[in-house]
Structure formats: C-alpha cells, structure tokens
Amino acid sequence: MTQQMTTVRTCPECEDEVQIRDSARLNEIVECAGCRSELEIVALSPVVLVLAPEVEEDWGE
Amino acid sequence: MIRVAVIGAAGYIGGELLRLLITHPKVEVVGAVSSRFPGKRVDGVHPNLRSFTDLLFCAPEDLEECDVVFLATPHRAAMTQIDHWNDRAKLVIDLTGDFRLDDTEVYEQYYGTEHAAPHLLDDFVPGIPELYRDDLRGADLISVPGCMAVAGVLALYPLVERDLVDSSAQFDARTGSSGSGATAGEGNLHAERSGAMRVFAPTGHRHEAEISRHLGIPAAMTATGVEAVRGVQTICHAELQPGVDTSEVRRAFREQYRDEPFVRLVAQQRGTFRYPEPKILVGSNFCDVGYAVDEEAGRLSTIAALDNLMKGGAGNAIQCLNVRMGWPESLGLSFPGLHPV
Numbered sequence: 481m482t483q484q485m486t487t488v489r490t491c492p493e494c495e496d497e498v499q500i501r502d503s504a505r506l507n508e509i510v511e512c513a514g515c516r517s518e519l520e521i522v523a524l525s526p527v528v529l530v531l532a533p534e535v536e537e538d539w540g541e
Numbered sequence: 542m543i544r545v546a547v548i549g550a551a552g553y554i555g556g557e558l559l560r561l562l563i564t565h566p567k568v569e570v571v572g573a574v575s576s577r578f579p580g581k582r583v584d585g586v587h588p589n590l591r592s593f594t595d596l597l598f599c600a601p602e603d604l605e606e607c608d609v610v611f612l613a614t615p616h617r618a619a620m621t622q623i624d625h626w627n628d629r630a631k632l633v634i635d636l637t638g639d640f641r642l643d644d645t646e647v648y649e650q651y652y653g654t655e656h657a658a659p660h661l662l663d664d665f666v667p668g669i670p671e672l673y674r675d676d677l678r679g680a681d682l683i684s685v686p687g688c689m690a691v692a693g694v695l696a697l698y699p700l701v702e703r704d705l706v707d708s709s710a711q712f713d714a715r716t717g718s719s720g721s722g723a724t725a726g727e728g729n730l731h732a733e734r735s736g737a738m739r740v741f742a743p744t745g746h747r748h749e750a751e752i753s754r755h756l757g758i759p760a761a762m763t764a765t766g767v768e769a770v771r772g773v774q775t776i777c778h779a780e781l782q783p784g785v786d787t788s789e790v791r792r793a794f795r796e797q798y799r800d801e802p803f804v805r806l807v808a809q810q811r812g813t814f815r816y817p818e819p820k821i822l823v824g825s826n827f828c829d830v831g832y833a834v835d836e837e838a839g840r841l842s843t844i845a846a847l848d849n850l851m852k853g854g855a856g857n858a859i860q861c862l863n864v865r866m867g868w869p870e871s872l873g874l875s876f877p878g879l880h881p882v
Binding site for chain 1: 788791806809811815
C-alpha cells in the first residue's frame with residue numbers, strides 16, 4: 481500500500497498541527513483535528529491555511 | 542497473575558472494580574467481600590457480570606491473603622480496619638475518603654469526626670497518576686481521590702502549575718446519582734430524584750478540600766445532583782494573571798496532557814460536543830478537559846468531565862494499579878465510551 485505524502489502546517493485557530501495531503505487542491509477545506517475549525521487552503525507552494533468563511537444564513541429577504 | 546480482592550464489593554464502586562478486574566489480563570480476583578451478602582453470587586448483585594464470573598461474596602473474616610486489596614467500603618470503615626486489610630495484602634488501594642487528606646484538622650473540619658489512623662495519612666500516595674505518577678510506582682498505600690475532585694484538579698492543574706491563574710478558584714460540580722452510593726434513602730426515591738437539579742452542597746463539600754490540597758490554592762466548590770446515573774462535570778472559574786491570553790492557556794493544557802493516556806483536550810469550534818461532556822464518557826476511563834478564555838475580562842472557565850465510577854473511582858484505581866505494577870497504563874481500560882447513549 482502506498483503511503484500518502486503529507487505536509488504539516490499549523491492551525492491558525494488553535495496552533496495544533498494539521499496534516500495536508502500533497503494531493504490537496506487550492507481552496508480545499510480541511511478540518512483541524514484539535515479544534516475542528518474548517519480551514520481553507522489559500523496557497524499551495526507553500527501551503528497556507530486560513531479560517532474558512534462561515535456559511536452565513538440567507539433567508540432570501 | 543496477581544491475586545486481588547475487593548472489599549465493599551456489593552456497592553457501585555465495588556461492582557465497577559469487579560467489572561474491570563475480572564476482565565483484566567494480569568489479575569485474578571480471589572475475593573469479593575461483602576458484609577451484607579456473604580455466600581451470595583456476585584452476579585446476583587451485579588447482573589452485568591453474568592457469565593463472566595461464578596464468584597461468591599465472602600465475609601470480611603474469610604478473605605485469604607492476596608497481593609492487592611481495593612477498599613470500596615463506606616467512609617470511616619477503611620481507617621478503622623486498615624491494619625486488618627494491610628495484613629491481608631501488601632498493596633492497599635483505598636477508594637474511600639479516609640486517606641484523601643493529609644492534615645487531621647482539615648479532615649475533621651470536612652468529615653466532622655476524628656481520624657482513626659492519623660499516623661498513616663502521610664503514607665498514602667494520592668491516586669492521581671497525572672500528578673503523582675513517580676510516587677505511585679513505589680507506593681504500597683494508595684488513596685484514590687473523589688470523583689469531583691479528580692475533575693476539578695485536572696481542569697485547573699496545568700494553569701496553576703505554570704502560575705497562569707490568580708491564587709483562588711471556584712468550582713461548580715454536577716454529578717449523577719450513582720455518586721451517592723447503592724444504599725437506598727428517601728432522597729434517592731425516583732419520585733424525588735427524577736428531574737431534580739439538587740444543590741446538595743453549596744459550600745463545604747469534602748472534595749473541595751482535596752482540590753485545595755492538590756492544587757495548593759484555596760478552592761470553593763458547589764455540588765449539584767443532576768438527572769444522570771453516571772457522570773461528573775466540573776466547571777472551574779478563575780482570574781487569569783495579567784497578560785495571559787488564550788494561546789498561553791491552550792499551550793499549558795497541550796504541554797501538560799500531551800502524553801497522558803486518559804486526559805483529552807476538548808475545546809472545539811464546531812460540533813455538538815464542543816466541550817467536555819460526561820454523557821459520551823460512560824464506562825470509559827477518560828477525563829476530557831477544555832477551556833474558554835474571556836481575554837478582555839481576564840477570566841477563564843475550564844471544564845472537565847468524567848464517569849464518576851471510572852476515572853472518578855474504579856477506573857482510576859486500576860490505572861494506579863497498572864502504574865504501580867509497571868504494566869501498560871491502559872491495560873484493561875481501553876473501552877472508549879458509547880455514542881449514542
């Protein structure tokens with residue numbers, strides 16, 4: 481079995497380590513195992529993570 | 542295999558000890574002492590143990606020598622019978638309140654009676670592996686702390702240890718009904734207990750003194766009985782030292798508990814179980830701890846949750862046994878809890 485290559489980054493929310501697969505894509509959303517924040521990959525070389533925008537409620541008004 | 546016995550084996554803590562010890566790979570249970578049920582089958586009182594054991598309860602005087610005794614007797618019985626049990630086994634692990642405090646005056650203040658064996662208070666090592674692991678490795682007398690005390694201590698210890706909080710703290714503890722034991726009483730009637738949020742100790746609960754002892758700061762604790770059979774949740778409120786921020790608090794918890802097999806940091810941004818919740822810890826030996834910081838006000842809330850019969854009692858005792866014997870600390874304690882439950 482081939483092992484997935486990963487890059488380790490720091491969660492911008494809780495500073496825990498976040499594993500990013502080398503096959504990850506730009507704008508992909510990953511989850512921090514420490515604080516469960518959703519993080520967006522905003523750059524790939526090198527990988528940069530930011531807190532993903534909250535999905536806001538839209539009541540159509 | 543080592544030979545162990547449980548004294549006070551018919552109670553809830555006694556039953557939990559038997560559940561863990563009967564399935565422990567390095568232990569043989571040779572005695573289940575009960576003064577109420579001698580000669581009766583253990584699985585008659587603890588029906589979850591059906592098909593796991595044919596053991597019968599025995600009378601206190603009939604217990605043969607063994608390697609370890611666990612004392613799960615009512616408070617005060619342990620300190621008056623300690624010599625008897627220590628004659629039966631070299632290693633005594635006491636789960637009563639009798640040897641949890643190391644100061645006779647504080648003991649008398651909280652328990653309202655004189656201590657019957659004050660000369661032994663300093664000989665008992667507190668059964669909190671997270672704080673006293675090295676001492677436990679050589680201990681022959683171990684005193685397992687109260688359930689709400691374990692939660693309170695683990696909730697604040699990393700911050701006290703690093704001098705990140707002010708010199709006092711308040712603890713708001715909630716507990717399930719099994720914490721009050723297997724003896725029937727008027728207050729335990731279903732009609733009285735069901736749905737209640739009973740503040741049974743607004744001040745002066747005995748576990749308050751234990752928290753103060755282990756943290757080394759004055760602690761004030763309230764205790765409330767809630768609608769659950771198992772579970773303790775202790776919320777601690779404290780003032781942060783000036784300049785301490787969320788990041789420093791988080792780092793303290795991470796560093797302190799990184800290698801602990803039974804303490805998990807739970808402070809999440811999303812999900813239903815964002816903070817420690819006893820419901821999902823039923824039957825497991827974990828203590829989940831979390832925190833929230835109000836940086837503007839300089840205030841901190843920490844939260845700890847556990848199963849009072851496990852990390853708050855029998856599970857913690859088995860963890861102490863594992864440490865004492867040099868066995869893997871999680872041996873016999875790998876159950877992860879239930880969800881949903």
